[in-house]
Amino acid sequence: MAEVRDAIADAARAVALPDGVGKLVCTGYVPDAITTPAFFCGEYSVEFDKAMRRSLDEVELTCRVLVSRSDDRAAQRLLDAMLAGAGAASLKAAIEAARGAPGEYALGGLAHDLHVMRIQGYRWYEHQGTQYLGAELVIKVIGEGSA
Structure with missing residues (x-):
């Protein structure tokens, strides 16, 4: 899973954010400190043996994207752009390009395949005592279980 998480973070780096925002900071793990805008892979669940002889496992990975709340309206617009189903700033488009x-x-x-299934939890998140606007992306990854 470590390599899968890192590869998803690498794919997320391909987003093109609006001028003046900077680059999206991406990591395969939950960071100690946040530099916004940030994308990271969080918790996951694994359903083993979806096919015989360990030939298929299914992972549901929850990733988070957090933005600064220095300007509520600008933060929501940036987050909305990253949560869109398409476009230069779309995390879904960037991650699914790694298919x-x-x-x-x-x-x-x-992995055999991946799919950004849904967005959930559009709300304020607290990380190390600081509040951020954010949301979760749930990604399904399927692949051989014996690998």
Whole structure:
């Protein structure tokens, strides 16, 4: 899972944020401190043996995106752009681009496929005592269980 989480964070880095916002800081793990805007992979669940002989496991990974609350309206507009289903700032589009071409494995060969299933929890998050506006992206990753 460590490689999968890192590969998803790498894919998220491809978003193009509006001028003046800076780059999206991405990590495969929950960071100690947040530099906004931030994307990170959080908790996950694994459903083993979806097919016989460990040939398929299914992972549901919850990722978070957090933005500064220095300007509530600007923060919400930025978050909305990253949560859109398409566009230069879309996390869904950036992450799903790592699926590869038809017939190729996703995440550079780490998984059979992935899909950004939903967005949830659009709200204020507290991280290390600081409040951020954010949301969660739930990503399904499927791959061989024996690997």
